[in-house]
Amino acid sequence: MSEEARPFIKWAGGKRQLLDELTKGFPKFENYHEPFLGGGALFFRLEAEGQIKKAYLNDSNPELINAYSVIKTDVFGLMAELASPSYANNPTAYYKIRASNPTSRIERAARFIYLNKTAFNGLYRVNSKGGFNVPFGKYSNPKILDSENLLHVHRALQKDELYCGDFTNSLKHAKKGDLVYFDPPYFPISKTSNFTSYTKASFSEKDQERLMRAVKALDSHGCYVLLSNSHSNFISDLYAEFEPEVVYASRAINCKGDKRGKIKELIVRNWEPQIAQRKLVEEIVASH
Ligand SMILES: C[S@@+](CC[C@H](N)C(=O)[O-])C[C@H]1O[C@@H](n2cnc3c(N)ncnc32)[C@H](O)[C@@H]1O
Numbered sequence: 326m327s328e329e330a331r332p333f334i335k336w337a338g339g340k341r342q343l344l345d346e347l348t349k350g351f352p353k354f355e356n357y358h359e360p361f362l363g364g365g366a367l368f369f370r371l372e373a374e375g376q377i378k379k380a381y382l383n384d385s386n387p388e389l390i391n392a393y394s395v396i397k398t399d400v401f402g403l404m405a406e407l408a409s410p411s412y413a414n415n416p417t418a419y420y421k422i423r424a425s426n427p428t429s430r431i432e433r434a435a436r437f438i439y440l441n442k443t444a445f446n447g448l449y450r451v452n453s454k455g456g457f458n459v460p461f462g463k464y465s466n467p468k469i470l471d472s473e474n475l476l477h478v479h480r481a482l483q484k485d486e487l488y489c490g491d492f493t494n495s496l497k498h499a500k501k502g503d504l505v506y507f508d509p510p511y512f513p514i515s516k517t518s519n520f521t522s523y524t525k526a527s528f529s530e531k532d533q534e535r536l537m538r539a540v541k542a543l544d545s546h547g548c549y550v551l552l553s554n555s556h557s558n559f560i561s562d563l564y565a566e567f568e569p570e571v572v573y574a575s576r577a578i579n580c581k582g583d584k585r586g587k588i589k590e591l592i593v594r595n596w597e598p599q600i601a602q603r604k605l606v607e608e609i610v611a612s613h
Contacts, residue, residue: 329373330477333396334389334438335447336364340508343553343590344370346572347506352549352596354504356381360492361508362389368506372481383488383495388437390489393482395434400479406435407470414469419443419461442467496539501547509536511555511590530559537563544595556589564593 332339340347347367357377359368362384371377384390395403411418412435423440427433441447444459488495492507499505510528533554543550544567554560561569569591 328477330369330481331373331474332364332366332369333471333474333478334364334392334441336366338508338511339364340366340553342574343572343592346570346574346592347551347553350597351376352504354549355500355502356498356504358495358499358503358505359383359508360495360505361510362393363508367508369481378484380485381488381495381498382485383490383492385490385492387489388433390487391430392434392437394487395430396475396478397482397485397487399431400475402431403434403438404470404472404475406431407438412439412469414443414464414467416461423457439469442469492536493539496543499543499546499548502549504549504551505543507536507540507550507552509533509552509554512557512560514555514557533560533563540564540593540595550593550595552593554591554593556591560591564591567593567595568597569593570597 332341344366348370354376355378357368357371357380359365359380360383362368362382365382368377368380368382372380382393406412412422419440422436423444425436427436440457440459443462443464444457445462446459447462486495486498492509496505509532512530512533536552540550540552552564556571570593571589572592573587574590575587
């Protein structure tokens, strides 16, 4: 029996594959911030390792944050809802729930988790009107109600704060010594790789630049900043001063959902020893 909270949904761009790279040479930090939370792979890893004192978690997807929030405050109501026979794994139940538009927080969270477990590829994709448009996934035995993990997640979230909105939302709480991990929608490396439909709005070049400015502001504020993004010249140039590291990740979900294999990604950190050293040299040179 697992004692630790694990991600309770599958999420496009999930970071399970990169966790070892991301946590390499990790600093000791105060509070944790994850402004593009998604499935929260890194958050749950750090939580399991007992590294999180308090976390500020944000995502712009309202259904996702509603699910986290219901697990935090109403986990038993959610478990009772998911246990109802209406959440069966068959096409009739699936298309009925997909077409529904519940207003109660608990029913919305149950619908979100159910669709995530039973939809094709576990993909949460919305069209330009915000509708969920993924077909039934035909999984033989998906764990629609995972009570044990929901209870672990419930416990883990008690000390944390949840926000729903733009990534800038939760940053006002970031203090010196805190760690901020940014995992934004990736900058598309080709015309066919632009999976950016987690929400109605997509993430543009202007947004990537806005994010780079936020990273630099947090860096000068004394925060530890970690960021993952696609291996592209645009992103390498934006973060050139942090000397991004190229890593290899296995990706199961992309826009076609059928291409699997190792692809190059970028990790940006502001605490690599060589960066600290270079800044010191620059300061010494500037003071002469
Ligand atoms: C690459 S995914 C994060 C994946 C996550 N690290 C994981 O392990 O599952 C990017 C997330 O950013 C969210 N997002 C998109 N635009 C955003 C914005 N402007 N501000 C905050 N979150 C945003 C999406 O809803 C999505 O969950």
